[in-house]
Amino acid sequence: xxxxxxxxxxxQVEWDQVPVAYEHLGGRALIAKLLLEEIxxxxxxxGPHNKLIFAPGLLGGAGVTTAGRLSVGSKSPLTGGVKETNxxxxxxxxxxxxxxxxxxxxxxPARGNLYLLHIRNESAExxxxxxxxxxxxxxxxDRLQEKYGKxxxxxxxxxxxxxxxxxxxxxxxxxxxxxxxxxxxxxxGAVMGSKGLKAIVIDKPAGKSIPFADEELFRNTSRAYxxxxxxxxxxxxKGSQHLYGTASIVAAVNEMGSMPTRNFSNGNFEQADDxxxxxxxxxxxxxxxxxxxxxxxxxxxxxxxxxxxxxGMPIVGTLQYETIALVGSNLGIGNLDDVARxxxxxxxxxxDTIETGAALGVVMEAGLVQFGDMEGIVSLLxxxxxxxxxxxxxxxxxxxxxxxxxxxxxxxxxxxxMPGYDPRSLKGNGVTYATSPQGADHxxxxxxxxxxxxxPLGIQGQKELSLKLQIISAMLDSTGLCLFARPPVIADPQxxxxxxxxxxxxxxxxxxxxxxxxxVLRNExxxxxxxxxxxxxxxxxxxxxxxxxxxxxxxxxxxxxxxxSVFDTL
Amino acid sequence: MSIDVELFGQLxxxxxxxxxLEIASPTLIREVVNRxxxxxxxxxxxxxxxxxxxxxxxxxPGSRLCFFPPMxxx
Numbered sequence: 001x002x003x004x005x006x007x008x009x010x011x012q013v014e015w016d017q018v019p020v021a022y023e024h025l026g027g028r029a030l031i032a033k034l035l036l037e038e039i040x041x042x043x044x045x046x047g048p049h050n051k052l053i054f055a056p057g058l059l060g061g062a063g064v065t066t067a068g069r070l071s072v073g074s075k076s077p078l079t080g081g082v083k084e085t086n087x088x089x090x091x092x093x094x095x096x097x098x099x100x101x102x103x104x105x106x107x108x109p110a111r112g113n114l115y116l117l118h119i120r121n122e123s124a125e126x127x128x129x130x131x132x133x134x135x136x137x138x139x140x141x142d143r144l145q146e147k148y149g150k151x152x153x154x155x156x157x158x159x160x161x162x163x164x165x166x167x168x169x170x171x172x173x174x175x176x177x178x179x180x181x182x183x184x185x186x187x188x189g190a191v192m193g194s195k196g197l198k199a200i201v202i203d204k205p206a207g208k209s210i211p212f213a214d215e216e217l218f219r220n221t222s223r224a225y226x227x228x229x230x231x232x233x234x235x236x237x238k239g240s241q242h243l244y245g246t247a248s249i250v251a252a253v254n255e256m257g258s259m260p261t262r263n264f265s266n267g268n269f270e271q272a273d274d275x276x277x278x279x280x281x282x283x284x285x286x287x288x289x290x291x292x293x294x295x296x297x298x299x300x301x302x303x304x305x306x307x308x309x310x311x312g313m314p315i316v317g318t319l320q321y322e323t324i325a326l327v328g329s330n331l332g333i334g335n336l337d338d339v340a341r342x343x344x345x346x347x348x349x350x351x352d353t354i355e356t357g358a359a360l361g362v363v364m365e366a367g368l369v370q371f372g373d374m375e376g377i378v379s380l381l382x383x384x385x386x387x388x389x390x391x392x393x394x395x396x397x398x399x400x401x402x403x404x405x406x407x408x409x410x411x412x413x414x415x416x417x418m419p420g421y422d423p424r425s426l427k428g429n430g431v432t433y434a435t436s437p438q439g440a441d442h443x444x445x446x447x448x449x450x451x452x453x454x455x456p457l458g459i460q461g462q463k464e465l466s467l468k469l470q471i472i473s474a475m476l477d478s479t480g481l482c483l484f485a486r487p488p489v490i491a492d493p494q495x496x497x498x499x500x501x502x503x504x505x506x507x508x509x510x511x512x513x514x515x516x517x518x519x520v521l522r523n524e525x526x527x528x529x530x531x532x533x534x535x536x537x538x539x540x541x542x543x544x545x546x547x548x549x550x551x552x553x554x555x556x557x558x559x560x561x562x563x564x565s566v567f568d569t570l
Numbered sequence: 571m572s573i574d575v576e577l578f579g580q581l582x583x584x585x586x587x588x589x590x591l592e593i594a595s596p597t598l599i600r601e602v603v604n605r606x607x608x609x610x611x612x613x614x615x616x617x618x619x620x621x622x623x624x625x626x627x628x629x630x631p632g633s634r635l636c637f638f639p640p641m642x643x644x
Contacts, residue, residue, distance in 0.1 A: 233640045234641060234642045239639075240614075241642045243579070244579060248642075249642075251638070252641060255620050255636050256617060276578075451622055452622070457621070484642050551619075552621075
């Protein structure tokens with residue numbers, strides 16, 4: 001495998017051998033190690049010394065179902081620490097097939113011009129892309145696929161990333177005209193913008209497949225793994241994840257009192273009934289839209305949808321739980337059509353719906369627009385597009401919005417907005433938000449699925465649960481697996497060990513895998529430590545410890561001493 | 571004396587989504603499961619007034635009881 005180094009200051013690309021220290025790494029694990037080794041931890045995240053990394057997971061390109069996610073990593077301009085955020089689409093799998101362990105973008109061009117990186121088999125070149133300036137991610141993807149072919153993968157940023165807004169993410173394309181995949185979190189779209197890189201185009205390699213050390217072991221294990229997913233009552237064709245998508249949990253999270261509502265001021269939204277996944281399915285099918293679609297070819301879970309309007313015209317490629325929570329209930333919006341429109345606007349601007357939803361919630365608490373006022377929210381997002389001062393405040397996320405408007409209730413941890421679970425009623429997630437080196441992140445160790453193991457409203461067992469989940473997440477994000485595909489590898493980690501040994505011939509044991517997973521977190525925590533992040537930063541906002549959340553009147557009361565000792569047994 | 575019951579996801583199929591059931595006194599949730607014709611292994615989460623509960627827990631008149639299928643995270 002090789003590394004593709006993109007030097008934006010010289011506008012040159014270079015193919016490098018993978019250093020020995022990176023050989024056993026992929027995705028998030030590679031990002032963590034590379035940040036620690038190569039990025040000055042106190043550097044300006046939007047300056048020339050930061051690097052932006054695109055890496056498939058260790059399973060990328062091998063053809064494992066649900067394992068083609070693309071990790072994007074960098075020092076985050078939002079948290080000031082390490083960031084890995086990942087997305088579906090075809091780019092992760094394609095990079096794996098091409099034997100590219102990572103694309104590492106460094107430096108900055110001398111002037112404010114925009115560039116495009118085009119990768120075609122063994123060659124790569126940087127091309128001027130000023131004609132794409134200001135284009136949204138949908139138009140950028142369309143235009144580049146018209147030029148380079150419908151089956152190429154496009155990774156791009158929108159105007160928000162170009163303007164270095166720290167709520168900006170990175171968009172990827174899927175098969176054919178599939179859009180709306182986003183490595184959304186941590187402001188990495190702004191890092192891409194700071195490099196002057198508007199997009200990456202990767203031509204689909206013809207008939208490429210990766211070499212296997214033990215193909216029989218790999219094939220047998222990956223087939224058995226796919227079958228286990230199909231047989232899983234949550235994930236198979238009769239499972240709620242497939243039938244209703246990630247929105248299958250709307251009603252349950254609402255019932256449990258953890259649904260972010262009106263800037264996280266209530267855990268229960270009175271219009272949640274109309275935001276449920278069950279309703280989404282009925283609506284989409286009645287309008288001849290699609291449910292059970294995929295973000296990655298060959299995924300056996302197929303939890304996406306294509307959300308269409310009343311006339312059957314597509315609004316957004318998929319409507320997902322976190323977006324429904326953050327730009328739906330969190331803004332007092334109880335209508336899926338409205339949520340879908342806001343989702344499209346954020347996607348096209350290249351904004352994270354979680355960060356932006358939280359920022360809008362803060363601005364609405366300040367009274368600029370009333371909760372539930374769809375037209376008011378649309379006008380705020382238009383200001384992001386226009387680049388007005390208010391638009392830039394919103395595009396820079398919840399912390400910036402809170403500071404500008406003097407709002408104390410800012411739902412963030414480590415500077416990053418909380419996803420769709422209020423931590424007062426789902427305290428395990430609060431521990432993860434506070435302590436994850438990634439900041440508040442639902443993919444870093446989500447306790448919702450472990451609600452039977454540990455009482456979501458209690459204190460006991462939360463820190464142990466969070467650590468366990470954070471270690472699992474490190475494995476998923478480093479191998480390119482979707483987090484929904486985790487049950488079989490949690491139940492039997494030997495499945496993951498055998499797939500990796502089948503590809504690479506490492507002769508790993510379960511202990512080796514466990515060490516690998518833990519090392520990801522160790523490296524990330526060390527980078528953050530060197531970046532100046534201390535235990536005082538790994539905290540839940542004060543108001544969440546003091547203001548009870550309806551309906552359970554819960555506060556976040558896991559003691560700081562528990563937060564400080566989560567990683568004692570790492 | 572009654573409880574409000576609501577079913578979600580696949581549990582709604584061929585069943586009434588919302589109903590009010592008469593119960594005389596505290597009743598085992600398991601008995602309600604049986605009255606509704608649900609199978610315990612098809613249930614992923616039970617809540618009583620928003621609090622996670624188990625089939626062997628009791629439910630009192632005036633409560634809201636919800637049944638969800640097995641679910642993954644968001």
